[in-house]
Amino acid sequence: MSIMDKLYEKVEDRGNTCVGLDTSLDYIPLSIKRKFTNYEDMIFNFNKEIIDSTFDRVACFKLQIAYYEAQGIEGLRAYSKTLKYIKEKNSLAIGDIKRGDIKDTAKMYAKAHFEGELEADFITLNPYMGMDSIDPYLPYIKKGDKGVFILLRTSNKGAEDIQYIESKDGKRVYDIVGEKISYMGKEYIGEKGYSQVGAVVGCTHIEEGKGLRKELNNTFFLIPGYGAQGGSAKDVAIYLNKGNGGVVNSSRKIILAYKDHEGEAVGFYARQEVIRMNDEIKDALNI
């Protein structure tokens, strides 16, 4: 069973939600900050409370590494510790690192993020340097226990600058990237019909979403843009295949849910928001 099969099963069992652990220091309530003397412990324990309260109802967790790098070495230790804890909980983790570089360098990134202290089940990659910048990750994918999500169509406004450039054949850059992802992934399709080479596809562009879902039938999607970024459950539904084939990331709406209430019950309100989000997506699929 490949790692993408495992993710598929998590979606079946627990729902489409991917919790974005984009943990900024500002997000951590005083009650947690006061208990610890260093950033590493503050960040890790905030994450731990969210993981403990939600892991049985979510497909996976995504750690945006920029938030950890911003706290230097201590932040990266918290990143490492959080990934290990997610593994202990028998959950899955995406390292949202968006790396992309020449072959020799990519080999080092693969070693960094698929082995050792920063090891995740999946990582995100940037295709601007071309598909030979993805190749060095394939040996890990071949073994079955690692997967990647390659940036295809991102959810930000500026995405149009490059991804929307129309080629002389009438295709857009993101269409061409999609073809390459689909082609590269053909060798790594698991029991559930999805390749271990996935794609990042924002849910804020409905017509494109329909086209991409159809074209990339064996490609699992990591879907940002829901919630704080403006995408609705109905939008998300378009990017799924009968409710699977994609995980939907939400970060601030989950990890800061406690701020809409009295007290500092981080885990309790994160869980409530996860359940609400799973249900909302399920409802949208039934329409």
Add this chain to the structure above:
Amino acid sequence: MSIMDKLYEKVEDRGNTCVGLDTSLDYIPLSIKRKFTNYEDMIFNFNKEIIDSTFDRVACFKLQIAYYEAQGIEGLRAYSKTLKYIKEKNSLAIGDIKRGDIKDTAKMYAKAHFEGELEADFITLNPYMGMDSIDPYLPYIKKGDKGVFILLRTSNKGAEDIQYIESKDGKRVYDIVGEKISYMGKEYIGEKGYSQVGAVVGCTHIEEGKGLRKELNNTFFLIPGYGAQGGSAKDVAIYLNKGNGGVVNSSRKIILAYKDHEGEAVGFYARQEVIRMNDEIKDALNI
């Protein structure tokens, strides 16, 4: 005086060479490894020997962060220590991180790599997500003491996959990226005529090089591809403006120069190769 002015002056005084500290553990000789008990010290002291032996003859140093991430937290500590040491030597450092992400995340990367433990003078960025993914670095650029190099035309074969896509107007993707870099940089042109928004342009594509150098007259180039990657000094010369306006990266040919000789004189042979490379580029400019 902006940071790009400072880099310009270093090129005037010391030459075009940028030493790529892509320090793999395998590169470190036994004589250094034996002296230390952990990877952090081994990596840092190997780098230190090269910096001490070359800083007065090079424009700057470039640290490819992937090699450090591959050694986990210890590697990143060595990355941090090396950056600090370069600063002590009154030299300039490029953090080759090739990050690119949405606004909120980019703010975190800017904090991570322009402040605190991982602080560099310059960083490299990936434009696939569009120019709003570059905006969060501009406040640092505005202050004058930080600069960026945005991936434009990279030196690897696969670069053609995306960067070569021809648009319906007959421009290639990298031409369009170049226009955007040039436009964004206009506000940040220093005394020496170069913007603090630079570009990464591989020196392995001569005809393109001529075009890009002409079009991007105010853009400083970080030029990979020399030496181990196949580019010659003659190729490099095309990407420079009267010998300035660009730094030329070489990594293995400098940091592994000692391997072509008896003994393990890392610093001595690194310096020899730096001087040879500076001279070779100067000669090529005079032809």
